[in-house]
Amino acid sequence: MSTVLRVGVVGAGAMGADHVRTLTTAVPGVAVTEVYDRDTERATQVAQGAGGSVATSAEDLIGSDQVDAVVIASPDSTHADLAVACIAAGKPALCEKPLAVTAQDALRVVEAEVALGRRLVQVGFMRRYDPGYAHLKATVASGALGEVRVVHNVHRNASSTTSATGPGIVTGSMIHELDTVAWLLDDEVVGIRIESPVRDGLPDPQLATLEMAGGALATVEVFVNAGYGYDVRCEVVGTAGTAALAPAPSVSTRIAGVDGVAVASDFVAHFADAYRIELTAWARAASAGAVDGPTTWDGYRANVVAEAGVAALVGGARQPVLSASRPALYAVGAR
Numbered sequence: 001m002s003t004v005l006r007v008g009v010v011g012a013g014a015m016g017a018d019h020v021r022t023l024t025t026a027v028p029g030v031a032v033t034e035v036y037d038r039d040t041e042r043a044t045q046v047a048q049g050a051g052g053s054v055a056t057s058a059e060d061l062i063g064s065d066q067v068d069a070v071v072i073a074s075p076d077s078t079h080a081d082l083a084v085a086c087i088a089a090g091k092p093a094l095c096e097k098p099l100a101v102t103a104q105d106a107l108r109v110v111e112a113e114v115a116l117g118r119r120l121v122q123v124g125f126m127r128r129y130d131p132g133y134a135h136l137k138a139t140v141a142s143g144a145l146g147e148v149r150v151v152h153n154v155h156r157n158a159s160s161t162t163s164a165t166g167p168g169i170v171t172g173s174m175i176h177e178l179d180t181v182a183w184l185l186d187d188e189v190v191g192i193r194i195e196s197p198v199r200d201g202l203p204d205p206q207l208a209t210l211e212m213a214g215g216a217l218a219t220v221e222v223f224v225n226a227g228y229g230y231d232v233r234c235e236v237v238g239t240a241g242t243a244a245l246a247p248a249p250s251v252s253t254r255i256a257g258v259d260g261v262a263v264a265s266d267f268v269a270h271f272a273d274a275y276r277i278e279l280t281a282w283a284r285a286a287s288a289g290a291v292d293g294p295t296t297w298d299g300y301r302a303n304v305v306a307e308a309g310v311a312a313l314v315g316g317a318r319q320p321v322l323s324a325s326r327p328a329l330y331a332v333g334a335r
């Protein structure tokens with residue numbers, strides 16, 4: 001491996017293009033050498049901006065001798081196969097969430113790593129790197145809140161083209177909370193219920209209740225067509241106090257008789273720090289041929305909960321989430 005980590009990026013849409021921008025402007029020791037997108041014009045534009053070249057296919061990019069590590073930012077349905085291909089090629093990868101669309105496909109990725117005996121894929125649960133969420137987790141872990149009883153989550157997008165169906169909202173958007181709550185409480189989801197008023201055929205917003213193995217409850221509102229902007233909130237309620245994410249620090253203005261702060265327009269603006277910290281940590285580990293962030297096991301478990309969530313959304317009833325024993329490969333080192 002060269003001293004500079006040569007990264008190939010699959011998918012040059014909103015997320016892929018932003019990851020390329022972050023990798024080339026804010027992550028030390030990295031060069032984006034190849035980009036592949038099904039839309040060649042998009043790939044060309046993003047590759048040129050990074051000083052890289054356009055690959056002819058995702059498979060060629062993953063196998064290229066000009067690529068040491070891979071970022072997978074193509075649509076959700078492509079993730080599992082590409083992650084397995086990275087494992088087969090022995091290359092570290094950052095695979096955007098969700099790891100797969102079905103739990104069965106996510107398990108294929110886990111099994112490929114277990115067969116290799118080595119972790120190579122980090123799942124893009126970037127909230128774990130967000131300074132606010134990291135502070136919240138440290139506060140919970142300190143015990144200062146007492147025993148956690150409830151976690152309230154709000155997740156709103158102004159609009160979404162990628163979470164465009166009821167199941168897609170669970171698997172593509174709510175998946176963040178399905179991972180975050182388990183990570184925050186160091187616990188597992190054992191049951192899920194989702195209700196939604198259906199408008200124009202789309203169940204949006206969705207209100208979910210998660211039951212945790214340790215007895216806590218979590219509420220999740222996901223609304224991907226909220227119109228006004230991008231808004232993510234989280235409050236943890238314990239027997240001794242509460243802790244909540246503060247609105248992202250920003251300039252407050254007083255203009256035309258109105259006192260206010262701007263709301264970010266999308267995930268790129270809201271979670272810029274989280275993506276930068278995530279990519280920096282991933283690149284550092286990948287330079288040593290490894291990964292150390294959210295694991296494929298975390299990705300698989302989130303997919304298991306999402307699958308139960310989709311069944312709950314469709315059937316209306318609470319769905320149990322079956323537990324599974326964690327392979328030894330994922331016992332330590334998970335973030």
Ligand SMILES: NC(=O)c1ccc[n+]([C@@H]2O[C@H](COP(=O)([O-])OP(=O)(O)OC[C@H]3O[C@@H](n4cnc5c(N)ncnc54)[C@H](O)[C@@H]3O)[C@@H](O)[C@H]2O)c1
Pocket residue numbers: 010011012013014015016036037038039042058073074075076078096097098124125126162172267271
């Ligand atoms: N972590 C986060 O906060 C976050 C934020 C946004 C998106 N994402 C994830 O990133 C991925 C991309 O989302 P997006 O918002 O950039 O979507 P997008 O629609 O803006 O971009 C997707 C890109 O993939 C390309 N594409 C389609 N099929 C492809 C294929 N088979 N191979 C290669 N490229 C292909 C499209 O041409 C498009 O350029 C999704 O998996 C999404 O869930 C994660």
Ligand SMILES: O[C@H]1[C@H](O)[C@@H](O)[C@H](O)[C@@H](O)[C@H]1O
Pocket residue numbers: 097156157160162163172173176224267
């Ligand atoms: O793919 C995106 C991404 O995961 C965002 O972080 C989330 O807010 C959106 O709802 C989802 O569609």
